[in-house]
Amino acid sequence: MSRHQRRALPSPSLPTPSLPISALPSPALPRRTLLRAAPALGWTARPATAAEIAGHASGGVAGLASAPTLPGGLVPYAVTFVNWSGEVRLDPVWRVDASTAAQVADLANWAAATGWRLRAVGFGHTWSPLLADPTRSDLSRVLLVDIRAGLGTVRVDTTTRRVTAGAGATLDAIHNALDGAGLALAHAPAVGAITIGGALAIGAHGSGIPAKGESVRAGWTFGSLSNAVASLDAVVWDPAAGRYAVTTFPRSDPRTPALLCHLGRAFVTAVTLQAGTATRLRCQSSTTAYTMDGLCAPPGTWSLLGGPTVSSLLDRCGRLEIQLFPFTSTPWVKLWSLAPTRPLLSRPVNGPYNYGFADNPPTSVLDLLGSPSQTPLLGQLMLTATTTGLSLGGLADLWGDPGDVQRYVRPTTLKVAEGAWAVICRRADVQRVLAEFWKAHKTRIARYAASARYPINNVIEIRVTGTDRPEQAPAGGAPPLLSVTAPLAGRADLDTVVWISLVTTPGQPASADFFTEMEAWMFANYAAYAVTRVEWSKGWAYTTTGAWRDPVTLGSRIPASFGPGFAAARDILAALDPRGIYSSPLLDALGV
Numbered sequence: 001m002s003r004h005q006r007r008a009l010p011s012p013s014l015p016t017p018s019l020p021i022s023a024l025p026s027p028a029l030p031r032r033t034l035l036r037a038a039p040a041l042g043w044t045a046r047p048a049t050a051a052e053i054a055g056h057a058s059g060g061v062a063g064l065a066s067a068p069t070l071p072g073g074l075v076p077y078a079v080t081f082v083n084w085s086g087e088v089r090l091d092p093v094w095r096v097d098a099s100t101a102a103q104v105a106d107l108a109n110w111a112a113a114t115g116w117r118l119r120a121v122g123f124g125h126t127w128s129p130l131l132a133d134p135t136r137s138d139l140s141r142v143l144l145v146d147i148r149a150g151l152g153t154v155r156v157d158t159t160t161r162r163v164t165a166g167a168g169a170t171l172d173a174i175h176n177a178l179d180g181a182g183l184a185l186a187h188a189p190a191v192g193a194i195t196i197g198g199a200l201a202i203g204a205h206g207s208g209i210p211a212k213g214e215s216v217r218a219g220w221t222f223g224s225l226s227n228a229v230a231s232l233d234a235v236v237w238d239p240a241a242g243r244y245a246v247t248t249f250p251r252s253d254p255r256t257p258a259l260l261c262h263l264g265r266a267f268v269t270a271v272t273l274q275a276g277t278a279t280r281l282r283c284q285s286s287t288t289a290y291t292m293d294g295l296c297a298p299p300g301t302w303s304l305l306g307g308p309t310v311s312s313l314l315d316r317c318g319r320l321e322i323q324l325f326p327f328t329s330t331p332w333v334k335l336w337s338l339a340p341t342r343p344l345l346s347r348p349v350n351g352p353y354n355y356g357f358a359d360n361p362p363t364s365v366l367d368l369l370g371s372p373s374q375t376p377l378l379g380q381l382m383l384t385a386t387t388t389g390l391s392l393g394g395l396a397d398l399w400g401d402p403g404d405v406q407r408y409v410r411p412t413t414l415k416v417a418e419g420a421w422a423v424i425c426r427r428a429d430v431q432r433v434l435a436e437f438w439k440a441h442k443t444r445i446a447r448y449a450a451s452a453r454y455p456i457n458n459v460i461e462i463r464v465t466g467t468d469r470p471e472q473a474p475a476g477g478a479p480p481l482l483s484v485t486a487p488l489a490g491r492a493d494l495d496t497v498v499w500i501s502l503v504t505t506p507g508q509p510a511s512a513d514f515f516t517e518m519e520a521w522m523f524a525n526y527a528a529y530a531v532t533r534v535e536w537s538k539g540w541a542y543t544t545t546g547a548w549r550d551p552v553t554l555g556s557r558i559p560a561s562f563g564p565g566f567a568a569a570r571d572i573l574a575a576l577d578p579r580g581i582y583s584s585p586l587l588d589a590l591g592v
Contacts, residue, residue, distance in 0.1 A: 064092055065140040068116065071106040074098075081124060081131075081144065085417045085506050087539075087547075088129045093139045095121070099150025101246045101269035105235045107145060108244035108267065112579040116141045119584065120267050122148055122168060122195030123411070126202070127418055127538045128548060129586050130264045136585030147197060151269055156181045161219050162230055162474075164272040167197030174273075175352070175403030184278035184402040185228065186220035187319065187465070191409040192352060197268050200226050202536040203261040203483030206406055207463035208336065209427070209496060211318035216472065219276030223468035223485040223497075226260040230474035233270040234259055236576040244581075251477035258572035260480035263536060265573045265582050265592050274474045281319075282339035282346050283398045283405040287332045287387045292324055295331070296438035299431045311431040314464060322462040325386075326379035326445075326454070332386050336406065339399060346399035352407035354398060357389025359412050372509050375454035382458075416458050417508070419515040419547070420501035420538035421522050422484045425530035427496040430464065433530060437500060440521055448514060455514035458503035465497045481569035482562065482592075484533045489563045494531060501538060516542040516550075523557050533561045554589050 074096050081090040098104050111118050119131050121144045151166035154177045172192035187206030203224040221227040231250045238245040249256045259266050294307040313320050319336035368378040390396045398405050423433045467487045468479035479486050485497050504511050519542050522532045534540035541553040559566040
């Protein structure tokens with residue numbers, strides 16, 4: 001099957017407005033039932049009834065203000081929103097579907113005049129409450145604007161090798177359109193059922209840097225997806241007109257770097273991304289060929305039994321991902337390498353999401369997720385299930401288009417919580433970064449286990465990308481100011497990003513304590529030679545009561561990690577939204 005004949009993927013389902021809020025699974029259900037029902041814990045929505053609309057002024061639905069009268073005949077819906085991990089629940093809140101950028105502009109001017117806030121939403125595949133945080137303020141005057149139904153068009157220009165998409169278009173749709181034109185992104189997130197608007201808002205990324213000796217092809221950027229943006233449309237304040245209006249920002253506009261990764265502090269309606277000529281990739285997976293001690297060995301050490309280090313694999317392939325299950329020693333390692341022709345032993349694939357076993361964990365795994373003391377056994381079962389799935393499915397050596405072999409996380413994948421950080425360092429220091437992390441993590445997790453505490457019951461995930469280099473951006477554009485991969489002023493030598501994510505079940509006992517310790521260690525340990533930043537879409541700013549709460553991280557560590565770029569982005573975004581209609585409590589706490 002050629003790339004021009006490949007099958008179309010079904011579009012992700014949009015929220016069904018007939019499911020009542022009360023239809024969410026009850027906490028009284030068995031844990032296994034809840035875990036298998038997790039895909040339903042995204043959007044649930046229904047139209048507000050006439051009686052409810054009439055009764056809201058007198059408290060007809062707790063927590064909601066009177067149903068807003070929206071411009072252009074738009075009708076609001078009462079919804080429950082639950083994010084990917086289930087840690088952020090907005091219940092109830094008003095939502096409206098926007099079909100055009102002009103409607104978004106009308107809503108922005110309405111919000112500015114009435115004191116409401118607008119929050120762009122897609123599939124809710126996020127962990128952090130950048131959207132809205134019910135623990136910090138009520139939701140009575142927050143309107144969620146769903147951009148998927150009308151702002152989802154995708155168009156590829158093969159002459160310029162660029163793709164233009166509405167902010168509500170999915171990454172799946174963009175990958176498919178690029179693939180049909182013989183184009184591809186250098187790397188991208190593993191999940192495809194997210195909107196491009198949401199992906200760019202938090203500086204989404206995949207995993208990959210150029211291998212040793214690899215020439216970077218035109219159109220490919222190895223930093224965040226945001227660095228590939230050539231231009232964008234956003235609804236911002238127009239001082240001359242005295243109103244919010246749809247405005248086009250070329251990459252050369254000095255304000256654009258603040259919009260490329262805006263954390264929801266702006267409302268982007270369309271983007272144009274550059275791409276490069278597609279070259280097929282080989283993806284080799286193993287759960288037995290590498291040890292974590294060998295991969296994360298201290299720099300300068302070598303062991304015949306230890307095997308390759310991360311640095312040596314990066315030199316060879318440039319593209320890798322490591323997933324280590326709890327209390328195991330041999331991780332699931334994926335290696336992607338350029339392979340224009342099919343290697344003899346590789347299995348060709350013509351679509352994404354090839355690891356079906358990861359979407360349907362065995363009952364033995366699901367049963368143990370609710371038993372913290374069984375975490376060591378759980379890790380072994382996860383490793384065994386992965387090894388078996390790769391072997392029986394013939395999935396250890398795949399060959400296909402970049403978008404097909406790099407996408408593997410479906411919306412149905414097990415819902416988890418993640419604490420995640422990134423270390424910006426020199427490429428020569430990648431091995432040092434990981435050796436120090438691994439030594440500290442082993443000590444910390446052993447200390448917790450010695451007191452019968454098991455805060456992490458899922459994988460450690462490690463990826464590596466580059467920073468947002470101007471020479472890889474369209475027309476040499478300035479890098480995104482707030483992307484985690486933004487280069488640090490005056491430190492051009494810090495050119496590589498090591499992403500470290502620790503995954504666990506939401507609410508796992510002692511996890512907040514563990515993440516609090518780890519985050520403090522991350523910021524302190526690497527300060528001498530690197531820079532630690534938080535991964536915006538995941539868990540960070542931990543205290544022993546949970547994530548996104550620590551005032552030191554919110555007010556000091558995060559701004560300092562970006563240098564002068566943080567204040568520059570804050571000032572630009574404030575000027576583009578002087579009424580603050582796109583802000584949220586967490587953004588207010590960050591000072592963005």
